[in-house]
Amino acid sequence: MSCYCDYDVQPTLYTKKVHTARKTHRCGECGRTIARGEAYEKVVGVWDGCLDMYKTCRHCTDARQYVKAHVPCACLAHGNLHEDMIETVRGYQSQSPGLLFGLYRFMVAAKRAGRLALENQNA
Template identity: 50%
Template sequence: MSEACFCDYEPAAFYCKTDYTARKEHRCAECGRVIAPGQRYEKVVAKWDGSLSYFKTCSRCVALREHLAAHVSCFCWAHGNLLDDIRQEVMHLPAEACGSGLLFEIGRMAVAIRRAPYSWEAR
């Protein structure tokens, strides 16, 4: 982040992020889709305001978050609210981002997330 970047949230007392390969089905905290056995996902354990929080994020949502963070100098997001935070960020992108292909790539990744199985029974 640059010095001019300001994110309006409290940092976690601790934050532990680990990548796993699923051995059973899980649900993505961001898009709500199924993380099927054999798929990679990110698990975060963090502590805010004295309580522990756990988040499992599918590889598609992680890729979307990392792609936008790599191309936007100050991208603030919160666990469980990633897709809304990305929509808000995209609405405020400068005009030169439209010609760079960034919006197309973000849209392509978002469509892939929407097309993934949603319910536990959808597989």
């Protein structure tokens, strides 16, 4: 079975690397603060001649890995991860009961981590 993602534009350059934050960053997917010392994914790419960079927190990358592990051909774009994951998983609900519930668990964990980090920052 071949997998094809119908994106408008394919990147001419694409690098993905996991970093440890030396300063605070903002996750481009959920908006959560990535704290100093926390691992995050940094993607740099050139789409349609424009250089873009995406920083993604551990919670969002874990959710993405969960979906890709359970859905044979999940096409998940940067910057629209949560909507793409929900739409993809809903399409597979009949084949994999509980998949959407599992995804929501990852999303709730990310929100809780964001709230905890905010409380610790304000304390």
